[in-house]
Amino acid sequence: MMKRLTVKKLYKLLYDHFGPRNWWPAETAFEVIIGAVLTQNTAWKNVELAIINLKKKGLMTAESIARASTKDLEKAAHPSGFYRQKAKRIKEISEFLIEEYDGDLDDIFNRPTGELRKELLGLKGIGPETADSILLYAAGKPVFVIDSYTKRLVNRLGLTEAKNYDELQVFFMKRLPSDVEMFNEYHALIVEFCKIICRPRPLCGECFLVDHCSYFSSFIEEPHNTAQN
DNA sequence: ACCCAGGTGGCCC
């Protein structure tokens, strides 16, 4: 008889399997913001290339990006895709930080979380996931980040019917203690798990969650016949 | 030659 999988139990399973992920992969809070924009609908590997380019040009501070030419920013952002709009957006965000907060992130991060979130959402290029990634991974606020992996996973597991961002966020936050470290790990663990196993198309092979959830076993398919086509 | 990746904003109805 299979026990019902809960949000807390899922966290434990993922944590026990993968261990701490130690996110976000960035040297500074500002780099988290830039990475969060660059990684929108983009593989992180490509984002790394763009971040290396920016650093090589000395473009990993709000001051330098605000001052940089659009052309230089586009060249650096190129490998991450959507490079024209991303270049424009990291420039606008940097300009905003300089103008409104003198480039001081501690200053802006000291604001109440709700107000800060609204302020971030007001910027072009920052939607709910990017805003919450910044709140959690740069500002250290207890905010649960939802992404396409999270939606896919909880829907397949049958944990909730919720589909839209805010509903899913409430779903998780109502069932978990407000703990920055745990929220940090939980999101990173979901990404890790989905990168490997919970793909758009079912992946053949075993999955350590199968024993814990019947919904999950239902989409694990038989090994692919690679001979066809 | 497809499909996919740590989304967002602008339209349209």
Place this chain on the structure above:
DNA sequence: GGGCCACATGGG
């Protein structure tokens, strides 16, 4: 408020 669509590169 939801359903499309453009945005673009690099890897499988």
